[in-house]
Amino acid sequence: MRDASGKTPIWQAIADALRSDLAERRYGPGDKLPTEAALAERFGVNRHTVRHGISALVDEGLVRTRRGSGAYVAAPPTDYPLGRRVRFHENLIAAGRSPAKRVLLVEERSATDGEARALDLPPGDLVCAYHGLSLADGQPVALFESIFPLARLPGISAAFKATASVTEALRVAGVADYTRASTRVTAVRASATQALHLQLTEGDPLLRTSGVNVDEAGVPVEFGRTWFAGDRVTLTLEGLGV
Template sequence: MRDASPKTPIWKAIADSLRTDLAEGRYTSGDRLPTEASLAERFGVNRHTVRHGIAALVKEGLIRTRRGAGAFVAATPTDYPIGRRVRFHENLIAAGRRPEKRVLHLEERAATEGEAAALKVAPGDPVLDYHGLSLADAQPIALFESLFPVARLEGISEALHDTSSVTAALKAMGVDDYTRASTRLTAVRATATQALHLLVTEGDPLLRSSGVNVAADGIPVEYGRTWFAGDRVTLTLESD
């Protein structure tokens, strides 16, 4: 007699198998899944069936897809507190993540009017422009741009060449402590270049943070702008 019991749809079986892979740690947060072609070969089905199974995991929030890039394990957002003392390495270590910074570009240039006002220097005065990428557990979570008044921090360029840490570089300049004087948060869309660095799709939501850090005497030592990947960081405002 033919077995009349209902059979599990193939796409659902594929989703269940991939869900088990995630639960067992075969793929972890931020990992790219094998291509549809590879998965189709693994399960002995066509790519449309694989796509259906992946779509189920996307709906559950376990997987996210990027056009032209593939499917990735959805990242667990990193808690990132913003208060009077914003420290990248300390924040990520406290969240149980492994911090890393990559220097993308360092150049000395003239300050714009807005930058000069933030740093309390004259428009056109030299500033060091530091562009970098922040990562948590090797996954990019933010792009940043930090501006430093060159005349006030002589040697800051060399210090940042030696270490990617802003805190360490400022300490080398004699700034043992600094605090956040102001923070402004704005929702923006990722540009093509930002999307490339952050491994997101152009137009994806980003959260931009702009802030001024001051030394103990209240004089600005850094004006920073950071673009956080919206689905990878949870910004929390700390009261001091």
């Protein structure tokens, strides 16, 4: 792209230089780019020109920005299959990514009406609510909330003090295996707090899934809701009614 004088615009030259940095792996997926001030110093321009160059990379999907935090190298979306046997760690390892979970909150409370219906509980029954953040290669990809019926799963809350794994916590509570009975997928916008956790901008697109897992006898043991960063995960459906 050249202007009327035949010269490459400075913002385009900055975008080209940063694109080369990414191609040569000077900055990898999830890495934060230097600040606008640092890049302005590097290229000898003002911050507005730097911002224009970065915007071009955002439009190409190479970089993402977070208000108040800066610009980050975008990672390629991770394939995440939603089959009858949904396992976070297994799915990401199969995709060649390194999985991790961060526990945000574990609480015992009364079930909401919707949770009680999903878990086939009497209204107001006690549940364990597990809130967490899922990461791939250290980058946040999803927020989740998992709801477990306390009467059916004694010890589930205590189990989450020792493990972030739902599968392991269910095993401790007596559930040797479980499968997905139903899944629903909806497109939503990120709230301010969701954007903060996922390193997004408020209003960015999310994919929200909700589903019920059952034990080997078909009894509901988990009602889960997950909010995936829309540009970091590709959901694939395998043999599910949604």
